Structures are given as C-alpha cells and as structure tokens.
Amino acid sequence: MNGKIRKPVAAGRFYSKNAQSLRQEISAYLQDVPELDFSPKRIFGLISPHAGYACSAPTAAYGFQMLRRARFKRAIVISPSHSDYFTGISVYDGDAYETPLGIVPVDRLLCKEIVENSVVARFSEAGHRSEHALEVQLPFLQVIFFDGINLVPLMVGATSADDLSKFAAVLAESVNPEDTVIIASSDLSHYYPQSVAYQKDGYFSKLLEDYDLDALGLGYDDQSLEACGLGPILVLMHTAQKICKPQCRVLDYRTSGDTCGNKRQVVGYASAVVYE
Secondary structure: OOOOEEOOOOEOOOEOOOHHHHHHHHHHHHHOOOOOOOOOOOEEEEEEOOOOHHHHHHHHHHHHHHHOOOOOOEEEEEEEOOOOOOEOEEEOOOOEEEEOOEEEEEOHHHHHHHHHHOOOEEEOOOOOOOOHHHHOOHHHHHHHOOOOOEEEEEEEOEOOHHHHHHHHHHHHHHOOOOOEEEEEEOOOOEEEOHHHHHHHHHHHHHHHHOOOHHHHHHHHHOOOOOOOOHHHHHHHHHHHHOOOOOEEEEEEEEEHHHHHOOOOOEEEEEEEEEEO
C-alpha cells in the first residue's frame, strides 16, 4: 500500500516481531479460551487490555474469541494516550497501521465523517506516534478476521465525560453496528498488591456490569476510578446506549500477578463485552 503508514513501535517489546511466531502465539491464546455460556444477539464492542502479551493476552483473548463468531468489516479502536498530551480526540491522519502481520487500512471516509461532525475530534498524529495501547489490539484483529478489516484509529486525550458522551452520539449516527465493532483499550488498577487490586478492580467491574455511566463518568472527571482507558470505555458504552439498551459482561479478569508472577505490585486486566 502507498500512502502514510504508521509503523509498529511495540513489536519486539509487547509482542513478537516475527509474523509466524506472533500468529501462532495469538492462535494459542484463543484456543485456551473455554466455551462461553452465552450468545449475544449483537456485539457492539469489547473492553480489552493492552499490556505485553505474556501478561495480558490470556485475558484479551476472551473478547476476541467472541468476535470470531461475527463478520465485521471495520473496527474502531479507541485508546488512551500514555505518551502525548493533547486535548480532545485524535484521529490518525494516515492511510494505514502496520504490524508484523501486515497492513491494516484506515477507513478514511468514516474518519473524515467523524471529524467533520464532532467538535472534539481532529485529524492528528498526536498520541499515535509511539502509543502501544492501540497497536497491540491489531494483531488479534488480523488473526480473527483473516479476510481483512478496516480501521478507525482514535486516541483520547484530555477531555470530559460530557464531551465523550457527545462524541459517542456522533459515532452512533455514523456507524452501522452490524458491520462495525468498537474496541476500547484499557488496563485497570496499577501497582497495588494483588489483594488491593482485586478489590479496586472488582468495584470497577461491578460498575461496568451495572452499566452505571453516571458513576463511571464521575470517576473519569474526578480521576477516582483507576482505568487508564476509561475515556475509551465511556465512548464505547455511550455509543451502544444511544443505539439500544445494551449490557456489559466481564468475561475474564486477572492481574499481572496471576500471569507474570510478581504479586506485590500488579496491573489489573479485564476483558469485557458490550452487547445486546
């Protein structure tokens, strides 16, 4: 593909830079997911962790395994920015993202429509240059959608819960939920002992499953809730709510202590599905 392509920055650090190894690794994570006991009528999106695969991919695989039942044409992947400070929502201004598994083309038409209709979104490289949290979702999408999928890459900067709700209204008007899935990239609490993380993340997971957007929005604005991707989560959940009466279910929860060993300072990971 010609044009502006965002090269991988997390390959070799967060996941394998070897295409064959990466594909085999993701396939193994997906195969390890047990048969889930419910079948949603429609999936709007996932909440998916974004740490190094050794720590978070066993949990991320739960959500992506559910997507294998669907045939989406595009994925809106919404990430927090850990590296760049900016306000509003940054829409990648290029033509594709690249991983070791190949090119993921950007849906330029939908990106343009979103930017034109939203007061908080703009085309920019801000957040996209060196951020891992969006990139690590892409190899999973490339494996489960082997015919290819188009991408709408969004980064959430400094903003308010109210602005995110208004942005979600734009997405709800622009997106066909029959062919588009939204992936909200987020880890949960950071660097607490295992027992404290379980408590904090358990409360957060209950807010998700209660679909308590008021409490989630308040926790976003006053920074009392610990999920680095709470902004993306709010966009996903508000968008779904503006379309129907959705539900949220946590499919798997673990910490880095469960997967990587050190239980003194852990990071929480949840895989959740927003569905009808």
